[in-house]
Amino acid sequence: MISEELDLSTREKIMLMLKTSGELSIKAITEELAITGMAVRRHLSALERDELIASSTVRLPMGRPAAVYRLTEKADDFFPKKYHTVALELLSELEGDSSEIQVNHLFDLRQASLEKRYKAELHGKQLEDKVAALTALQHRNGYMATWRKHGDHEYELTEYNCPIYQVARTYNHACTCELQLFEALLEAEVTRTECLASAGQKCVYRIRAAAP
Known part of the structure; x- marks a missing residue:
């Protein structure tokens, strides 16, 4: 289950579930969140409208085909990125291995x-x-x-x-x-x-x- 300590909206929880699971059906999302199927459909519709998720139909071993939902490429911007941490670590390594002059030279090259x-x-x-x-x-x-x-x-x-x-x-x-x-x-x-x-x-x- 998603931790209740996380102060997330229902839509954020759905996106987090899709991020960790890949693809999920309405039934799976409903069971995980313990809310009505109608409420889940409403949130999925809004996420689809915002182009954050997409759906496709899959055949099940039993019963009718079902829709499964997955994140789109656009949704990638929703999740935190720590690019600056990696950049700072790399610059710090360069500074330690060479000098601050070499770090500044990188910024000079970027400027050019x-x-x-x-x-x-x-x-x-x-x-x-x-x-x-x-x-x-x-x-x-x-x-x-x-x-x-x-x-x-x-x-x-x-x-x-x-x-x-x-x-x-x-x-x-x-x-x-x-x-x-x-x-x-x-x-x-x-x-x-x-x-x-x-x-x-x-x-x-x-x-x-x-x-x-």
Whole structure:
């Protein structure tokens, strides 16, 4: 049985059951959760609508064919991931085996790779259009980014989330590389006024055209 100590909704319990069992029928889910079949069907219908589960029909040794349910690829994002833990362990091993310089070099290589990948999308644009395009790129990458014009010749780019927050909090050179990346892509003067990895509520960048 699923532990009652876990404060999970019925739908979360169903997803956890499917994660551990692979495929289950309505009968199996009903018996495990000790609720009505009608209630189970209602939750399964909602999960199917959200594309978190899918069903197929299987033949049983006795009786009519029955529907079984399984998780979809989309459901994978529902379950916790500890990627940052693995990343930090690997970086710590590299730092111990070589030095912090080598760790920083990895972030430098990442910066160069991102600059090469994104430069074509910003090339030839005016600064305001570059800020908008960069914001869109960051938003697609999970940074929850927005921008606004700040005065006549200044812009503000804000990131409300940092996908590499745990890593950046330990290795602040990651933040330095992001600042340098923005400067290179925007070809502008960029100043960070707030940083999530340094106890801020968000990352805020002030952007202005570079001096001639």
